[in-house]
Amino acid sequence: MKVLVAMSGGVDSSVAAALVKESGWEVIGVTMKMWKGPGGEAPTAGCCTVADAEDARRVAAHLDIPYYVWDYTDEFMSGVVDVFIGDYLSGRTPNPCVECNRTVKFSRLLAHADALDCDAVVTGHYARITAEDGRRRLWRGVDPGKDQSYVLSMLGQDQLARLRFPVGELVKEETRRIAAELGIRTASKPDSQDICFVGRGDYRDFLAEQGVDSAPGPVLDRDGTVLGFHSGVSSFTIGQRRGLGVAVGARRYVIGIDPDTAAVTVGSAEDLEIEEAAVGGMSWVSGPVTGFLSAQYRAHGRAVMSEVSEAKGGGVRVRFSEPQRALACGQTLALYRGNEVVGGGIIESAA
Amino acid sequence: MFYLDHAASSPLRPEAWEAMAPFREEIYGNPSGGHAVSRRAKNALEDARDLAAALLNADPLEIVFTGGGTEADNLAVKGSAFAAETPGGIVTAPVEHDAVLQSARFCGEAGRRLSLVKVDRDGLIDPDEVASHVASRTGVVSIMMGNNETGVRQPVEETVRAAKASNPSVSFHTDAVQGYVSERVDVDALGVDMLSLAAHKFGGPKGVGLLYVRSGTPLQPLIHGGGQELGRRSGTHNVMAAVGMAAAMAALEEDRDRFRARTAAERDSFESTLSALVPGVVFTAAEAPRMVQTSHVRIPGVLNEVLLVRLDAAGAAASAASACQSGAATVSHVLEAMGMTPAEARECLRFSFGWSTPAGEGAAAARLVAREVEALR
Numbered sequence: 074m075k076v077l078v079a080m081s082g083g084v085d086s087s088v089a090a091a092l093v094k095e096s097g098w099e100v101i102g103v104t105m106k107m108w109k110g111p112g113g114e115a116p117t118a119g120c121c122t123v124a125d126a127e128d129a130r131r132v133a134a135h136l137d138i139p140y141y142v143w144d145y146t147d148e149f150m151s152g153v154v155d156v157f158i159g160d161y162l163s164g165r166t167p168n169p170c171v172e173c174n175r176t177v178k179f180s181r182l183l184a185h186a187d188a189l190d191c192d193a194v195v196t197g198h199y200a201r202i203t204a205e206d207g208r209r210r211l212w213r214g215v216d217p218g219k220d221q222s223y224v225l226s227m228l229g230q231d232q233l234a235r236l237r238f239p240v241g242e243l244v245k246e247e248t249r250r251i252a253a254e255l256g257i258r259t260a261s262k263p264d265s266q267d268i269c270f271v272g273r274g275d276y277r278d279f280l281a282e283q284g285v286d287s288a289p290g291p292v293l294d295r296d297g298t299v300l301g302f303h304s305g306v307s308s309f310t311i312g313q314r315r316g317l318g319v320a321v322g323a324r325r326y327v328i329g330i331d332p333d334t335a336a337v338t339v340g341s342a343e344d345l346e347i348e349e350a351a352v353g354g355m356s357w358v359s360g361p362v363t364g365f366l367s368a369q370y371r372a373h374g375r376a377v378m379s380e381v382s383e384a385k386g387g388g389v390r391v392r393f394s395e396p397q398r399a400l401a402c403g404q405t406l407a408l409y410r411g412n413e414v415v416g417g418g419i420i421e422s423a424a
Numbered sequence: 425m426f427y428l429d430h431a432a433s434s435p436l437r438p439e440a441w442e443a444m445a446p447f448r449e450e451i452y453g454n455p456s457g458g459h460a461v462s463r464r465a466k467n468a469l470e471d472a473r474d475l476a477a478a479l480l481n482a483d484p485l486e487i488v489f490t491g492g493g494t495e496a497d498n499l500a501v502k503g504s505a506f507a508a509e510t511p512g513g514i515v516t517a518p519v520e521h522d523a524v525l526q527s528a529r530f531c532g533e534a535g536r537r538l539s540l541v542k543v544d545r546d547g548l549i550d551p552d553e554v555a556s557h558v559a560s561r562t563g564v565v566s567i568m569m570g571n572n573e574t575g576v577r578q579p580v581e582e583t584v585r586a587a588k589a590s591n592p593s594v595s596f597h598t599d600a601v602q603g604y605v606s607e608r609v610d611v612d613a614l615g616v617d618m619l620s621l622a623a624h625k626f627g628g629p630k631g632v633g634l635l636y637v638r639s640g641t642p643l644q645p646l647i648h649g650g651g652q653e654l655g656r657r658s659g660t661h662n663v664m665a666a667v668g669m670a671a672a673m674a675a676l677e678e679d680r681d682r683f684r685a686r687t688a689a690e691r692d693s694f695e696s697t698l699s700a701l702v703p704g705v706v707f708t709a710a711e712a713p714r715m716v717q718t719s720h721v722r723i724p725g726v727l728n729e730v731l732l733v734r735l736d737a738a739g740a741a742a743s744a745a746s747a748c749q750s751g752a753a754t755v756s757h758v759l760e761a762m763g764m765t766p767a768e769a770r771e772c773l774r775f776s777f778g779w780s781t782p783a784g785e786g787a788a789a790a791r792l793v794a795r796e797v798e799a800l801r
């Protein structure tokens with residue numbers, strides 16, 4: 074068995090590499106450089122720093138495996154960051170990690186694994202894959218606090234058959250313990266942020282840094298009365314309560330964003346409630362599933378019992394058993410049966 | 425194992441190693457001190473300077489030892505741009521090594537006038553075009569001798585003449601870090617005012633280099649301190665490394681004819697074998713003047729990052745020539761300036777031969793590359 078391990082320099086992928094190496098497989102380590110600073114240089118803070126690659130390189134040396142850094146900054150920019158910015162400009166709430174996994178990370182790694190005669194790609198994700206009758210099943214990771222199956226919900230059989238997630242069987246403390254035992258440099262490194270390129274700040278600061286200009290427009294209430302004006306749609310997400318710039322008596326939330334007119338509509342908490350969502354671009358682990366499933370639309374959100382039915386154009390309709398707030402178009406919705414992922418798609422409309 | 429990355433760094437020549445042996449015990453003093461122990465170190469340093477100067481046809485006091493090629497380039501570019509006696513403008517080319525280019529950009533950001541000349545599809549500059557950028561405001565022109573990625577040899581001699589005809593007081597610098605490996609350097613024949621060398625490219629130790637500075641050339645020091653190197657580069661000398669470098673230079677000169685014949689033969693048989701075995705392979709700037717030891721190739725349809733991993737596993741060390749600090753192959757500014765698309769640049773690899781390349785390695789390496797390309801196509 075020969076495998077390609079995606080190493081970020083963090084604890085999880087370092088331990089993943091160590092575990093596969095220990096099991097006697099032939100291992101090649103790679104770091105995918107996804108993000109560069111505004112001037113094109115490697116960032117010194119946030120993700121994809123020179124230091125991260127150095128950490129990964131040290132771990133690889135420690136494990137005595139060959140190690141390479143591959144530059145995907147252009148692909149990441151066009152496939153993930155531009156989509157992210159475009160989504161905010163059109164009033165959607167994107168999930169760049171899912172997009173990255175789909176368009177950059179797994180597609181490149183799997184293609185390169187083939188080119189390097191590797192049987193599988195290994196990552197440090199907290200999720201589990203099992204095989205049954207020649208088919209793969211995808212499950213939540215053992216550690217509920219770390220589970221990352223949501224961002225993997227758009228992987229299909231072809232990809233799952235060639236992926237391994239060794240740390241999905243572990244809880245985080247075990248991962249750290251193994252890292253410490255192995256003397257891995259990154260044992261006590263903090264977990265990475267959810268959106269690597271945005272870093273610790275707010276996505277709005279990131280958009281500003283990227284020089285994104287979005288259209289100013291009116292702030293309306295439900296019946297179209299102009300309550301005020303805002304300076305750009307990209308500063309708003311569905312469910313947002315702060316920074317609306319309008320003074321009305323009751324609490325107001327963003328309930329709608331119209332990219333064409335740049336109008337931001339605000340309403341009460343009840344107005345925010347969503348009972349049903351249309352989900353498109355579906356990807357199924359093992360073919361379409363309908364009926365009672367649980368739905369999750371945030372990386373670390375709660376899964377909600379729902380009734381899923383077929384919709385036109387290959388999408389699904391998801392009826393939630395209880396009204397949802399702050400659900401927005403553009404988000405990924407993952408469907409689970411118990412702890413098993415059955416598929417995922419992108420929320421196209423909600424009512 | 426095929427070592428095909430001499431342009432990145434070459435193994436230490438035995439002569440350099442032997443010259444440095446006395447530093448294990450006998451020579452340890454600070455060369456700037458006033459006693460017998462210091463004198464031994466000072467003498468070793470000055471012997472190295474005399475030797476290096478003689479080999480370049482320079483005066484010993486025109487040699488400034490530096491911490492490598494990058495530092496020499498920085499000193500030449502920034503040191504000229506910030507010298508009080510010059511107007512500070514810089515003319516250089518977009519295919520220069522980052523040590524020159526980033527230094528020039530830094531000066532540009534600090535308010536110095538920066539002009540980048542055009543290059544043709546082979547990456548060659550045009551001496552007259554360079555001269556046309558040289559104005560009364562220009563303090564320094566920096567045009568490299570041999571390109572570290574493609575191996576192209578710039579017409580330095582003609583460019584010096586053309587630039588000086590535009591403005592006789594302009595300083596001319598050449599980065600000869602690669603060019604010197606390939607051919608003998610006579611600073612007067614080249615006509616340059618400053619010239620950078622890096623020892624590790626020709627069998628000396630890493631982290632040491634020199635800048636030749638023609639007497640009378642205005643230069644602002646960048647490293648201030650105790651005033652070593654006539655104030656042009658402060659800091660206690662790396663005496664051992666300077667001695668190793670001078671010994672490697674002497675060994676290189678001694679070995680010059682054999683080196684040129686061997687690397688040219690291996691490079692040529694590498695290229696002819698590869699073109700016979702790999703359909704579609706393109707050698708960059710094959711028709712332009714090139715250094716004998718470098719082959720830069722594009723293999724359409726094959727990503728360099730993948731091929732390099734396969735070559736590494738198969739025991740061949742080559743490179744994509746442009747790598748960022750993390751080691752990732754990046755789309756090279758040199759190839760971009762030559763008009764290559766990013767997709768084409770990602771199909772390019774550099775193979776470079778050196779003093780320790782054994783006979784027959786060129787063809788054998790090409791067969792290995794062809795086999796790995798076959799597996800990918």
Ligand SMILES: Cc1ncc(COP(=O)(O)O)c(C=O)c1O
Nearest residue numbers: 492493494521523572601602622
């Ligand atoms: C043309 C050229 N200039 C400058 C340098 C930098 O030299 P050094 O590695 O000694 O800093 C190199 C090598 O990396 C080079 O090839």
